[in-house]
Structures are given as structure tokens and as C-alpha cells.
Amino acid sequence: MRVSLASIFLGMSCLAHAHSYAVTTYAPVPSTAIGPPVNDEGYRVQSLGGGAYLLADGTYQSLFFVTPKSVIMVDAPPTTGENILAAIRSVTHLPISHLVYSHYHADHIGAAYLLAKKGVTIIAHELTEYELKITPDPNRPLPHVTFKGSHTLHIDNQTLQLDYHGPIHAPGNLFIYAPKQKILMLIDLVFPGWVPFANLAEAQNVGMFIKAHELILEYDFKYYIGGHVNRLGDRKDVLIQQEYVQDVYNNARTAILLSNSPPNATNPLSIGTILGPIQEANPNNTWASFIGYVDTLTEYCANVTTQKWLGKLAAADVYTLSHCETMVESSRIDYGYLGPFGVQG
Structure with a gap:
């Protein structure tokens, strides 16, 4: 007997309702x-x-x-x-x-x-x-x-x-x-x-x-x-995704550059602004500080990118956050855009 994906998902959906799982509604x-x-x-x-x-x-x-x-x-x-x-x-x-x-x-x-x-x-x-x-x-x-x-x-x-x-x-x-x-x-x-x-x-x-x-x-x-x-x-689909990926790339880089700028009212991404509350709550916890830094840059990239692409490409609100996280990390370790973690002149 063949079991379709639809029947599997339906069963999972019924199970979710039975246990009152929270379900996220996307665009x-x-x-x-x-x-x-x-x-x-x-x-x-x-x-x-x-x-x-x-x-x-x-x-x-x-x-x-x-x-x-x-x-x-x-x-x-x-x-x-x-x-x-x-x-x-x-x-x-x-x-x-x-x-x-x-x-x-x-x-x-x-x-x-x-x-x-x-x-x-x-x-x-x-x-x-x-x-x-x-x-x-x-x-x-x-x-x-x-x-x-x-x-x-x-x-x-x-x-x-x-x-x-x-x-x-x-x-x-x-x-x-x-x-x-x-x-x-x-x-x-x-x-x-x-x-x-x-x-x-x-x-x-x-x-x-x-x-x-x-x-x-x-x-x-x-x-x-x-x-x-x-x-x-077709070729148009390739060009559209190329533009989307380029936006993720550009927005991740912008976030890193902003994090290396002095804190002010218009720049919530300055590393000093980001790390202060995290370090106060988690003294001596280097990983807590760093994940807070990366998460903040990732959220900026995702918000800017999703605002442009929601309604144009399906699931822009589902996976853009993960793309931005990957691109922020790749910009740092692959491309050398280290921001405040690079050599400061």
C-alpha cells in the first residue's frame, strides 16, 4: 500500500492539534x-x-x-x-x-x-x-x-x-x-x-x-x-534568485559594517550597544556574547531582506533568517569581513 506525503502531513497535523502544539502561520x-x-x-x-x-x-x-x-x-x-x-x-x-x-x-x-x-x-x-x-x-x-x-x-x-x-x-x-x-x-x-x-x-x-x-x-x-x-x-527564475541572494549578501555585510561603527541613536548594531547588556547578564561567557552579536546582525539582515521579498518569493518569511545567519558567518570567516573582531587601525 502506498502512503502519500499528504496523508502523512495530515496525520501529523491531527497529532499537533491533539497535543495543542503552537503552529506558526506564515505569509x-x-x-x-x-x-x-x-x-x-x-x-x-x-x-x-x-x-x-x-x-x-x-x-x-x-x-x-x-x-x-x-x-x-x-x-x-x-x-x-x-x-x-x-x-x-x-x-x-x-x-x-x-x-x-x-x-x-x-x-x-x-x-x-x-x-x-x-x-x-x-x-x-x-x-x-x-x-x-x-x-x-x-x-x-x-x-x-x-x-x-x-x-x-x-x-x-x-x-x-x-x-x-x-x-x-x-x-x-x-x-x-x-x-x-x-x-x-x-x-x-x-x-x-x-x-x-x-x-x-x-x-x-x-x-x-x-x-x-x-x-x-x-x-x-x-x-x-x-x-x-x-x-x-527558467532563466528569469535564476535571475530573480540571484538578486535575492545578492540582497542577503549585501545586507549581511551592511550589518557587519554597522557593528564596527560608534554607537549612536541611529545605529543599534554597534558592538558596544549589543554586548553591554549581554555581558552584564552573562559575565565571562564568551559564547553568550558572540551568539548575541551574530543573532542581532542576522535579525537586521533578515528584516531588511524579508521586507523587500515577502510576496515576491514564497517562504521569504520562513527561511531568510537562516540564510542571513549563514551569510553573516560566511562573510566573517570566508570573506574576511570581521568587523569589530578584525585588526583595528
Whole structure:
């Protein structure tokens, strides 16, 4: 028996009401963030032309290509599960010959074991294989073919260009480009219609996360698949998120600069203003002082950023605070914007 995400969330909701849990109400989701609905089985197949198909379950996305002889699958999200096979059968009864891993995270390839039958070749970047060997998981079989930089997968009449530009979201995460259909798939970077998932989508390298928007725009694509939420993206979505991330970047830097300025009535972010009450309440507690400092800068960044983006990108009031916290810390330790903790002239 299949259990849908909707039924799980409904059960959780009922449990929450039963225990009188406090529920936060966020701003409504803009219509521009909402994609087509899934079917009664919990998935949606959308033809992108040239034998390419988006597979979405309302929360996660994957992609498959049909050749005259077989199917090439890209990712296998566990939320879609056995519906992956049902979705493919709704288009063709040809067997799956190849499975491409976008990266190693279980939420995107945790159903790979359902597809990894005899004769299916799994392809991934060598760093994806490395990560999978560190934390072995039978649900994510090791790849059969790995590569270091780029790899061209040409199967019958379908071509996929697999490019690695660095650890943007995770080591080994790939830019997956189908030139014939002008499709670009890059997981956990751009979230069409939405702000990114928490902490800049759990970016392992903030500088690369920011730069990746430029790298995306170097590709000639019509469709962008980000792996999450429920609609396709395009170049406009990439440009919109690039602007949002730039605002987070700028507002985090502004907060740090203000913290290094003398205290006055118009500058509540001066480090002297921030630390005085905290140190009085927590003498000799360095961590209490520092978290109070970072939290104050983070709140400033989040308030300014959210004020601009609320209603334009979904969940701006949900995750902007986490993005600002990540950006404040990255500005300090990655970029060297140390403010009052740097060498004072």
C-alpha cells in the first residue's frame, strides 16, 4: 500500500492539534510559486519534448529520457518511490538502462535501489562515490561509472552533458545539461518561485553557491529543474534568485559594517550597544556574547531582506533568517569581513 506525503502531513497535523502544539502561520504562498497538481497516485509527468520528461511529486523532482531502446533516469527521490516506475510505464515500457546521480544526498537518490537492477548502469561524479563510501547505504548503490571533471553520456538519440564546477551544494553535485531539449538540471541551488531551502540550501561553500548563478546562466537552457517544489524554472527564475541572494549578501555585510561603527541613536548594531547588556547578564561567557552579536546582525539582515521579498518569493518569511545567519558567518570567516573582531587601525 502506498502512503502519500499528504496523508502523512495530515496525520501529523491531527497529532499537533491533539497535543495543542503552537503552529506558526506564515505569509501566503504567491501564485507564481505554485505548479500544476499531481495525479491521484501522487505524481505528475510532464513532457519537455524530444523524449525528455519531468517527474514531480509536489515536493521533489527527477527527470527521465526515452531513447528508441531504453530509458535514462536522473535521480530517484524516495518520496516518489515506486511511482518512478509507474511514471515511466505511463510513457513507455522500455527498460531503464542508465541511472545518473545528481549528487549523493539520500533525499534525491534514496530510491535508487528500486531501479538498480541487472543491466542498469549507474553514473556519478567520483566525489559522489567517495561520499557514498563514507556512509554506505544499500538504498544508494555505488555507481558503476565515475568521472572527475565532465562526462558526456550519449545513449542512442539522447545526449546528456554532466559537468562538475565545484562543491556548490555538495561534493560531486552535477550540472546536468540536455542540449537537444535545452534542459538544465542542478539540484538544490535555484528553487523557482521560492527562496532557497534553509541556510542557502545547506550550501557547503557559500562563495560557490553565489557564483553558481553565473555558471547556470552560461548554459543555453529553456527549462531549469532544481529538484524541489512543484514547478519548472527558467532563466528569469535564476535571475530573480540571484538578486535575492545578492540582497542577503549585501545586507549581511551592511550589518557587519554597522557593528564596527560608534554607537549612536541611529545605529543599534554597534558592538558596544549589543554586548553591554549581554555581558552584564552573562559575565565571562564568551559564547553568550558572540551568539548575541551574530543573532542581532542576522535579525537586521533578515528584516531588511524579508521586507523587500515577502510576496515576491514564497517562504521569504520562513527561511531568510537562516540564510542571513549563514551569510553573516560566511562573510566573517570566508570573506574576511570581521568587523569589530578584525585588526583595528
